[in-house]
Amino acid sequence: MTATVGVEAAYRRCEDITRSQAANFAYGIRLLPGPKRRALSAIYAAARRVDDIGDGDLPATEKLIRLDETRAALHRLPAESGGDPVLTALGHAATRMPIPLDAFDELIDGCAADVTGRHYATFDDLHWYCRCVAGSIGRLSLGVFGSADPATAAPLADALGVALQLTNILRDLVEDRADGRVYLPADDLARFGCTLELGGAGFTDPPDRLRELIRFEAARAARWYDTGLRLLPLLDRRSAACTAAMAGIYRRLLTRIAADPLAVTRSRVSLPGREKAWVAARALVGRSA
Structure with missing residues (x-):
């Protein structure tokens, strides 16, 4: 197998991973x-590889070792990939x-914070x-998109990465809490009189307080979208369309959460495939979703 074919096969592997695991991003990509x-x-x-280590079932000490090994492998790029298709x-x-x-x-620093159970005051x-786990992806993506004014x-x-991550945090509030992760700042929880403690039927916080907390956080995320968009x-047409599609899908998720804050406590808020495709189509012709 020639080096060129090896690179092509490596890209195909990455595209397969993206199609199968990036339910929202694939529409923009x-x-x-x-x-x-x-x-x-x-x-x-x-990035998926890093996330999978942090979210996997290994003991925390082993996860941190694996994250360090991944960091070292990434530092060796582009000179050495060790035959790994993703690298x-x-x-x-x-x-x-x-x-x-x-x-x-x-x-990797952000994923390590998850592994060690870091909370946020x-x-x-x-x-x-958010800058670590999502802003970093925004900056990596910008390296692909290019810009006349970097x-x-x-x-x-x-x-924009921060906006997307804040949306993820609200969408996954119950799932993360069940895993022992609380991302919302302790200052905000105290302000609204919430603890995010889980009981038999979900959060034990009074629904009106929880509703106002989530609505407050959604408004904050919306302001980050306003900035990020x-x-x-500053991007070429196709790169702008990709970005608008990905951001548009997540912003519509945020809009649904803001309209019915307690929906995140009942089920995972998501968009149907046809709606995601509609957002991507509008982004391609330069229209807001």
Whole structure:
């Protein structure tokens, strides 16, 4: 097998991972031209690997070892991939696009915080975490998209990542709490008189207090979308469409949560496939979802 075929096979593997595991992001990624689509799939596949370690069933000490090993492997890119298809594709992409591979360090730091059970006293603390696990992906993606004004674009990509992560936190409030994870700042919980303790039928907090807490957090996330979406005019048409599709899907999730905050306590809030496809189609023609 030649090196070229090996790289092509590596990209195909990353695209397979993205199609099968990136339920929301795949709608945006498919709007990109081939080289950018393959590069972003490589970024996603590498990020998915990090997330899978953090969310897996290994003991915490073993997870931290695996995260350190992954960090070291990423640091060896693009010079050495060890024959790993995901690292091969990512390393190849990084030789052709200004992908800031050091952003993976922040992603790994955020996953390590999950493993060690870190809680967040203030929103500034939570902002750090969101920048690590999602802002980093925004900056990595910007390396694929490109921009005529990267100094302006980078913090906007970061902000959009924060918006998406805040949406994830609200959507997964019950699931995360059942796993022992509380992301909402302790300051906010105290402000609204909530504990997020789980009982037999869900959270034990009074529904009216919980409703106001979630609505408050949703409004904060919406402001981060307002900031992050200022990135779109700084991107080329297809990259803007990809970003708008991914952000549009998550923003519609947030809108549903804000309209019915307690929905997240009853079931996982999601969009049907046809609605996601509609959002992506509108993004491709430059229209807001």
